[in-house]
Amino acid sequence: MAIVSMKQLLEAGVHFGHQTRRWNPKMAPYIYMERNGIYIIDLQKTVKKIEEAYNFIRSVSEDGGNVLFVGTKKQAQDSVKEEAERVGMFYVNARWLGGMLTNFKTMRTRIDRLMQLQKMQDDGTFDMLPKKEVIKLTNEITKLEKYLGGVKDMKKLPGALFIIDPRKERNAIAEARKLRIPIVAIVDTNCDPDEVDYIIPGNDDAIRAIRLIAATMANAVQEGRQGSDSEEIAADPQINDDIDTENGAAIGETPAEKSDGEDLG
Template sequence: MTIVTKKQLLEAGVHFGHNTRRWNPKMKEYIYEERNGIYIIDLQKTEKLIIDAYKKLYSIVQNGGKVLFVGTRKQTQDVIREEAIRAGQYYVDQRWLGGTLTNFKTIRRSINRLFKLEAMEEDGTFDLLPKKEVSLLRKEKDKLNKYFSGIRDMTKMPDALFVVDPKSEQNAVREARRLKIPVFALVDTNCDPDEVDYVIPGNDDAIRSVKLIVATMANAIVEAQGGTPVIIEFTDETTQENQTRERTNRRRSRGRSSKSEKVEVTEVKASTNEKENKEESND
């Protein structure tokens, strides 16, 4: 099975980086060109680094390791949760709580409290308590479940950390590095790649880009466990949506918008053959 294709990367818009005014010079080696005020990521390098990360995650899991997926931004939460569950791994899709790794004993106490509250609800203890107290206990349980549902079964340190956007998830990255846990990450042009052990250069805003990269990493884990990886495909409506986003991006890059934020653009403007003629850089 092919791990990922250039066509998939193009269709998902993985090659679109941030506005040129928002970049980290350390990402220069992964940039192919600047187009309409946007950095275009070199997909030839991205493809190679995806394969490298895939093989390493495969090896870690094949040797009994576990992976913690982290993505707390709105556009990444669902994908992180769904793919981590599919791969049977841990995940954090809400705010990263300080000490999740470096002060894990305290985190485990909170998780044990969650287990206790769930047991009280199941064994009928809540039925014996005043309604006001039960209401408070249920709120506490729901809050604990919100933050710890993805790591409730994590009894020891993970063997690898995978994050989407290490700049936004810098606290998680720092804790992992302090504990010498290898960090895998989808890294956009505004991030510092030096903080990541296995860099995957790519668009960390567009949902399809995030989905493709996260699902590919999950496939490595599934395959290592003897399962069947999924084939990641996108619908025909992708093109129309991408064209709209590209037009919006061009207007903003020409100064028609007062904001310098990144636009989630994923248009595939050039054909695959045209990309290959540019030394297969695929933008």
């Protein structure tokens, strides 16, 4: 049985790419066709790529590695946080701070500062400080928590990154590549697939599409943590039998999810 069904992908709008005027030719192999100025992503290939990414993330987790979920665009913030937290992983859903990975030791000092301030807040130290100082320190906590709250328990570099929109997360991509940390990412039709180790061709703008794929990668982490002895999951033959029908159905639809407050292109 496939990890994600064609019906789920279609309902989430994963097949809607960007406008044809904004595309990366390297994504041509993953495009099914163009419809009304919008590229339709080939979901047969998406299904296979999701399975490859799932099996990889599961193996990282099974070996004791952590996965850092990254998605700072508005549409991705909630899903990234919720799915990472659900399986005890780390996340960045606000601005990516330079050196998050490549200058990890220095980043840890900022995290230590956050932990120290939170301890002071909890143990009553703030009650003994002047009100003006408390306001200043509280603001510092808020800022540090916003940018570092999702990684404050990350004691070592992650075994992999799961990224929503490589174009948006260029800095995270660059740091991971420099450190040879494998990257899994949702790659829309305007992205460069060469920057990613495990690409998932799909809509990186629609909230439902992002949530579906983020949840699937989180499930892979969870399965790996459970030490599953099951063999790698292969594509469901039934999907290949029905794929042309499903892709055909997608052609006649309109990219409603792209208007969920998201930029079409």
